[in-house]
Amino acid sequence: MNVKDNAKFPKVVIIGGGFGGLQVAAKLKDKPVDVLMLDKHNYHTFQPLLYQVATGSLEAESxxxxxxxxxxxxxxxxxxIAEVSKVNPENNTIETTIGEVAYDYLVIATGSTTNFFGNKEIEKFALPMKSVPEALNLRYRILQSLEQATLLPNKDDREPYLSFVLVGAGPTGVELAxxxxxxxNNILHKDYPELKKEDMKVYLVDFLPKVLGPMSDEASKGATRFLKDMGVEVMLGVKVDSYDGEEIKFEGGKSIRTKNVIWSAGVMGVIPDGVNKDLIVRGNKIKVDANCRIEGSENIFAIGDVAAMITDDTPKGHPGVAQVAIQQGKYVGETILQTLNGEANTPFKYNDKGSLATIGRNKAVADLGKIKFQGFFAWLIWMFVHLISLLGFRNKIIVFVNWIASYISFNGGSRLIIKRFEKDDAPKNKNELKDKV
Structure with missing residues (x-):
């Protein structure tokens, strides 16, 4: 189809229904433009709470x-609903699973996916968590591992199923750990009386020397203390060498027998074909100018995790957090309107509102400008910020009720295995993997 042929107003096509894409569309409400959003899912995912879906605290729909x-x-x-395969800047069209789509202005807000840094073996066996389907897969794997452990006769046999290794000590890894x-600590003995608390091990691994690398030293030290108090083994300055589905090995010789490696060590932008490869920089991001336009383009923008605005103030680009996408989305919507009105565009300026990360019940860390604190009050702020940021009144109520129930009972969530977890026809061992790649 060619959706431009009957367009009355300039057509703005937004690829991606994440935080940035939502803001672009909202900014253009009731304006003299025709807005078309494309996404492979028909829903927006509130990614900061994916880890609670993965651990059974919340249902995916919430x-x-x-x-x-x-x-x-x-x-x-x-x-x-559509997947975009290619951008054709020379004729202002994109190629999608629903046909060719024309645009006057294009916003690439495709977000990011897990970065395995080219390690095909780890990609085969480790579990990512960047989408609802991946979070549900992770939930099923966690629960199936616990179920399997109840059937095994001795501690050595149970060890791989009760060892959970999280690679990457950023916010996702810390919150999931x-x-x-x-x-x-709170649920294993209730749901699985056959298992001992001491037999379940949680490891948090990172090659950096501290957890929550982008946050302050105070936040990092606070998070590390909370994790260790909860029984998490924190392994810093450690680099993963290999993982074959049975054993994860680290440089230096240490290894852990585990069926459960969760990979949150990095992300990379999702870029459709057709973007000039000379503009793709580290992290698979697209270089953009001070107006979020792809360099060399007048009508193609990139925002959020897929964009790299390299300046003297931001030599590595902006951090991969929701606030960047939200602010860039609002800015691009306004910039498109200014352009249509013949007005000058002011450069984008990011307003850092601070960072929050929760480690568990009554435990969180907060960097709010010069104010840095940890503990119960930070945890309350974390809950409030995430609750008001959710889309939909029903979702807010459901999440709030679930949180209250979990807090009172120490046993919230459903933890249902709706379907068996299967890892994309994963090979059973290293030799089989080598034959396949």
Whole structure:
């Protein structure tokens, strides 16, 4: 199809319904433009709470919200489920699974995916957590491992199923490690009386010398203390060498027998074909100018995790957090309107509102400008910020009720195995993997 042929107004095509894409579309509400959003899912995912889906604290539907429903009152907005394969800047079209789509302005807000840094073996066997399906797969793997452990006669046989190794000590790794530690400390003896708390091990591994690398030293030290108090073994300055589905090995000789390696050590941008490869920089991001336009383009923007705005103030680009995507989305919507009105564009300026990370019940760390603190108050702020940021009143209520129930009972969540976890026809051992790649 060619959706430009009957367009009355300039057409703005947004690829991606994440935090940035939502803001672009919202900024253009009731303006003289035709907005088309494309995404491979028909819902927006609130990624900061994916780890709670993975550990069974929340159901997937409570952190997702229909994109069509969210924009039901916006008359100049349309949505289609589609995957974009290529951008054709020379004729202002994109190639998608629903045909060719034309645009006057294009916003690439495709976000990021897990970066395995080219290690095909780890990619085969380790578990990522960047989407709802991946979070559900992780939930099933965790629960199936615990179920399997109850069937095994001795400690040595159970060890690989009760060892959980999280690679990457950023916010995702820290929050997931804390959630697994809470399962170990508060739930294991209730749901699985056959198992001992001491037999379940949670490891948090990173090649950097501290957890929560982008946050302050105070936050890092606080998070490390909380994790260790909860029984998590924190391994810093350690680099993963290999993982074959049975044993993870580290440089220096240390190894851990485990069926459960969760990979949160890095992300990379998701870029459709057709973008000038000379503009793709570290992290698989697209170089953009001070107006979030792809360098050399007048009408193609990139925002969020897929964009790299390299300046003297940001030599490595902006951090891969939701606030960057949100602010860039609002900015690009406004910039498109300014351009249509013949007005000058002011450069994008990121307003860092601070960082939060939770480690578990009553435990969180907060960097809010010059104010840095940890503990219960930081945990309350973390809950409030995430609750108000969720889309949909129903989702807010469901999440709040779940949190209250978990806090009171120490036993929240459903922890249902709806389907068996299967890892994409994963080979059973190293030799089979070598034959396949």
């Amino acid at each position: 952190i997702g919200f229909s994109l069509r429903k969210n924009f039901s009152s916006q008359k100049n907005f349309r949505f289609q 804390g959630a697994l530690a809470e399962i170990r």
